[in-house]
Each structure stands twice: as C-alpha cells, then as structure tokens.
Amino acid sequence: MRVYAVPAPRTVAPDAQLADDRVAGDMVLFQRRSAGGRRPVTARQFAADVRSLAAGFLSAGIRPGDRVAPLAATSYEWMVCRRLRAELGGRVGYAISGGAPLGARLAGDLGALDEDGFLTISGREKEIIVTAGGKNLAPEALEDRLRTHPLISQAVVVGDRRPYTAALITLDAEALSSWKRAVGRPEQAGPAELRDDPDLPARVQTAVDEANTAVSRAESIRRFRILPVDLTEQNGYLTPTLKVKRALVHKDFAADIEEPYR
16 A cells, blocks of 8 residues: 655545544554564554555545555455445555456445456345346445435345345435325324335335446345334444445334235
8 A cells, every 4th residue: 555645635634433442542443464464553543554554645636536446465455445435435446466357356245347457346245146036246336326305214125036126215304204294194094004004115116226226137126115113323233334234124023015016
C-alpha cells in the first residue's frame, strides 16, 4: 500500500468513521507481515492506515463513481482496502495478475472479471442462492436496491432450491407512519395488520419492480412477503455491522418464506 505524501486537495476529517479506533484503540486486530517477521497492528493503527489510503485516493483525484483498482500485496493491505470500500460505500474493482480465471474468488467474495481486467465483487460465496432451475444468484445486489426505497428497512432475498426468487421485506417505521397518514390508515396499525392491505403491497411492488430492472428475468423477484417486525441489531437479526443473520431469519420466519411459494 502506497502512502501518498503529496498535499491532498481535500482532507480526511480526524473523526471520519473510516475505521472506528475509538472503540478499542489499543486492541490488536492483526499480525502484519514485515521484514522482521510479524508485528501487531492495533485498531488505532489500522484506522490510521485506512485514513492514509483515503488521503491517497483524494490526492490522486479519485472521486465518488470512479473505478478504482488497488493492488494489495499482503492480506493486511487487502483488509485496509476492503475497510475503506465498506466505510465509504464504494464499489472497488480489484486488479488481478497471474491469469486468475473468470469469476475468481478472493477471501470468499464472488465476482467477475471484465474485459479491462477489473474484478467486480458481487457478493459472498456462502450466501449464494441456487434456484431449482440451477440459476446462481448473489442476493446482495437485489437487497441493496430494495433498501434504497424509503418505505423498506430490510430485505432478504430467498429462493435456494426453489422455482423462483422471492423476498422477505420489513418496513421502516417512520416511513410507514407517513404512509398511514397519507392514505388514512389507523396510526396504531402495524405491518402485521397492513401487509394484506392492497395499497401497501402495491407500494412495495414499485420497489421490487425497480430492483428487478438490474437483473435478468430468471433472477428477478417474483413475489414478496412483508414481515410483521423489522430486522434490527436489538432484536438479534442483524450483526453489529448491520449484516442480516440469514440463518436465524430463515429459521424464525420459515412460514413467511413458504407463503410466496403457495
């Protein structure tokens, strides 16, 4: 990882949440390989390295929407690149050397090489869905698009060994309250009572239709089910990094998963 020393046209704020070293600054997170063997890297040092890389990107004139191909020489540098991508919500292409095959897998990530040699990460290998027709689908792209709709809080795409893809959807509490006032529904009515109201599924369907424009017909969400509760870290369905605990969701909402296939 190159640390740029040229003046950056913008600065990275000291409190920018590129890596949260305030939680456990002196905790050792990694053992980094060096000429003298391995040395420990604390949370504080990791945060400093992520900020240094961010400053390098800014110094090089990189802006949101640009295609970036950092080449990591070690696993630690790879983690710095991944952390920067995750925190900034960016899309990073990874340049691969040595004739890596199409669809190369890196640390459990799924992706595909384009004609320029960029690898676009599309999901995690362990989360891949294989439909009954043999179609492989990484659910994160669809889920991310669904979550951009203001009424949707969380989305979990399902369909493993099923004839088509479906989705479990939870509603944002504030957006749902606004919708109820706009259409004259009782304020005390929750998702469990409203999910069979024809107007609410119709509104959610617009988000599903928009998400489906990014995938093929075989990958598209055919049906969905609105869950009676949201998925949050507080009720145990999200990790501290706000990733969905898919196995737990599949277990606790098994009946709701069956509903779209009836």
